[in-house]
Amino acid sequence: MAATVLPVPFERSPGYWANVWRRFRREKLAVFAGCVLLAILLMAIFAPYIAPKDPTFGTMLRRLRPIGTPGFPLGSDELGRDMLSRLIYGARLSLFMGVVPVFIAFFIGSVIGIAAGYIGGAFNMVVMRIIDVFFAFPSVLLAIALSGAMGAGITNGLISLTVVFIPPIARIAESVTTGVRKLDYVEAARASGASAFTVVRTQVLGNVIGPIFVYATSLISVSMILASGLSFLGLGVRPPEPEWGLMLNTLRTAIYVQPWVAALPGLFIFITSIAFNLLSDGLRTALDVKD
Amino acid sequence: MLFYLVKRVLYTLPVAFGVSIVCFMLVHIAPGDPLTSVLPPDASAQLQQEMRRLYGFDRPYYEQFLRWFGRALQGDLGTSIATGRSVTSELVKAMGNTLILAAFATMIGFVLGGLFGFVAGYFRNSFIDRFASLLSVIGVSVPHYWLGMVLVIIFSAQLGWLPATGAGPGGSSDWAWDWAHLKHVVLPAITMSVIPMGIVARTIRALVADILSQEFVGGLRAKGLLDLGVFKHVVKNAAPTALAVMGLQFGYLLGGSILIETVFSWPGTGFLLGNAIFQRDLPLLQGTILVLAMFFVVLNLIVDLVQSAIDPRIQRS
Numbered sequence: 001m002a003a004t005v006l007p008v009p010f011e012r013s014p015g016y017w018a019n020v021w022r023r024f025r026r027e028k029l030a031v032f033a034g035c036v037l038l039a040i041l042l043m044a045i046f047a048p049y050i051a052p053k054d055p056t057f058g059t060m061l062r063r064l065r066p067i068g069t070p071g072f073p074l075g076s077d078e079l080g081r082d083m084l085s086r087l088i089y090g091a092r093l094s095l096f097m098g099v100v101p102v103f104i105a106f107f108i109g110s111v112i113g114i115a116a117g118y119i120g121g122a123f124n125m126v127v128m129r130i131i132d133v134f135f136a137f138p139s140v141l142l143a144i145a146l147s148g149a150m151g152a153g154i155t156n157g158l159i160s161l162t163v164v165f166i167p168p169i170a171r172i173a174e175s176v177t178t179g180v181r182k183l184d185y186v187e188a189a190r191a192s193g194a195s196a197f198t199v200v201r202t203q204v205l206g207n208v209i210g211p212i213f214v215y216a217t218s219l220i221s222v223s224m225i226l227a228s229g230l231s232f233l234g235l236g237v238r239p240p241e242p243e244w245g246l247m248l249n250t251l252r253t254a255i256y257v258q259p260w261v262a263a264l265p266g267l268f269i270f271i272t273s274i275a276f277n278l279l280s281d282g283l284r285t286a287l288d289v290k291d
Numbered sequence: 292m293l294f295y296l297v298k299r300v301l302y303t304l305p306v307a308f309g310v311s312i313v314c315f316m317l318v319h320i321a322p323g324d325p326l327t328s329v330l331p332p333d334a335s336a337q338l339q340q341e342m343r344r345l346y347g348f349d350r351p352y353y354e355q356f357l358r359w360f361g362r363a364l365q366g367d368l369g370t371s372i373a374t375g376r377s378v379t380s381e382l383v384k385a386m387g388n389t390l391i392l393a394a395f396a397t398m399i400g401f402v403l404g405g406l407f408g409f410v411a412g413y414f415r416n417s418f419i420d421r422f423a424s425l426l427s428v429i430g431v432s433v434p435h436y437w438l439g440m441v442l443v444i445i446f447s448a449q450l451g452w453l454p455a456t457g458a459g460p461g462g463s464s465d466w467a468w469d470w471a472h473l474k475h476v477v478l479p480a481i482t483m484s485v486i487p488m489g490i491v492a493r494t495i496r497a498l499v500a501d502i503l504s505q506e507f508v509g510g511l512r513a514k515g516l517l518d519l520g521v522f523k524h525v526v527k528n529a530a531p532t533a534l535a536v537m538g539l540q541f542g543y544l545l546g547g548s549i550l551i552e553t554v555f556s557w558p559g560t561g562f563l564l565g566n567a568i569f570q571r572d573l574p575l576l577q578g579t580i581l582v583l584a585m586f587f588v589v590l591n592l593i594v595d596l597v598q599s600a601i602d603p604r605i606q607r608s
Contacts, residue, residue, distance in 0.1 A: 133306055136306055136591070137313075248436070255443060259449065
């Protein structure tokens with residue numbers, strides 16, 4: 001009998017990102033949150049095709065209809081505009097105002113933090129003390145103070161939220177970079193004569209960007225709440241633009257007439273914010289970031 | 292310890308100075324002149340000039356800053372443009388109301404958050420742990436101004452149990468310790484307590500789990516100590532950090548109360564700040580933010596010092 005030689009199965013070791021993806025998939029709650037966010041994103045992108053009505057057109061004859069009114073599945077607002085359409089369109093500005101400041105702050109904060117951490121010395125001292133000053137303000141207070149001083153508007157809202165998120169991101173970036181900088185392989189790269197920029201790009205960046213990114217994603221939920229909060233106060237987005245925080249503000253007077261219609265926009269902010277939080281928790285586990 | 296104290300205080304000074312520069316600059320990033328909003332549009336050029344001189348807006352920035360800073364150190368934060376009253380007197384009254392609200396909220400948030408966090412950390416990975424974790428995620432994700440609205444809808448609009456706005460009967464803003472006033476603080480305090488609750492629960496859970504995994508706990512158990520005895524040791528070890536979190540959250544609530552105070556028309560600093568923003572009352576805006584931020588800075592310092600006094604191992608640099 002001839003022994004059959006089984007071919008040894010060739011196994012490629014999965015790459016780093018494949019491992020991350022595998023670990024992420026195991027976090028059921030985070031995957032679910034990701035799906036919810038994807039749905040909200042699609043809703044925002046395809047709003048003109050999904051929304052049954054024009055979000056800015058209203059008629060005073062049909063104002064403040066309850067949920068389930070024929071033609072107004074989620075009721076109508078104080079100016080007789082269709083709530084469902086406004087909520088769908090509202091996803092656009094609300095997501096934009098929540099996510100964009102964190103991303104800009106992620107870039108600026110990372111550059112500041114990595115530079116401070118890598119260069120160290122007096123430069124680090126000066127930069128981090130300035131960061132400390134901004135840290136001395138509670139984030140809500142700083143956001144409201146800045147946009148309050150600059151006045152309402154989308155751009156001013158974006159600027160003030162970005163300013164709020166740069167210090168915490170820079171602080172994390174600085175602390176992880178300081179940790180990595182002292183490692184042997186970074187020292188070796190420096191000894192080889194590579195320029196600071198090259199060392200940061202090839203040796204440092206890959207090791208610090210993960211933790212910074214995970215931290216930044218955890219801020220999106222706060223940013224969503226703050227951005228809508230600014231609009232809720234009458235700063236940030238201005239009427240008649242559909243935005244969840246602003247809708248909540250203009251519907252406040254209707255809580256005695258149509259309470260649940262008035263509360264709807266907040267529910268959307270809540271769902272988005274909790275989904276971002278769960279997703280960020282999942283990413284943290286998947287990327288194995290320890291804090 | 293004394294060295295640490297001096298070092299920590301010295302370190303706070305430049306931060307406090309930086310904070311006042313930021314507060315001062317707020318007025319100057321605003322579009323237009325700080326006076327344009329109060330002067331009638333047809334005011335003569337001469338009147339505008341005179342007003343500008345009166346408020347000192349014609350001086351160079353550094354001189355304006357030094358003057359403002361010097362006066363602020365003496366407790367004079369200028370005059371409100373809208374009401375003509377001194378900013379300090381407006382602030383003192385509002386600060387009292389905000390302190391009351393924030394104190395109640397911190398208490399509720401800390402008791403509940405601490406309880407959830409403790410139970411979750413003690414029985415890790417149990418059903419209770421999961422439930423508490425979920426609650427804390429909800430706590431940090433919920434837009435608190437919306438939660439306030441929902442509570443008003445349920446307990447004021449629908450059930451009619453509690454008042455929806457103000458700090459006392461008839462919309463009075465003077466606080467008193469009786470049920471008529473306490474009734475008004477219930478909803479805003481519960482709403483506000485959600486902010487620290489999630490964070491406190493998370494911190495305490497991690498803290499308790501960490502302490503329980505340390506060797507000395509095993510040692511205590513081996514000594515034959517009952518669960519209650521171990522429990523006492525865990526509490527003792529968790530207390531300094533827990534207190535620090537509580538102090539910082541209290542400071543955070545003082546400064547971050549504006550959205551909740553707006554929902555409930557609670558006559559505190561946040562409400563004052565809202566008014567200052569919409570009436571473009573820049574001296575009031577500047578002064579309110581300065582006081583709130585300084586409160587936060589000083590509280591940070593106190594928390595640090597108290598924490599290192601209780602537990603000398605923690606000397607944050």
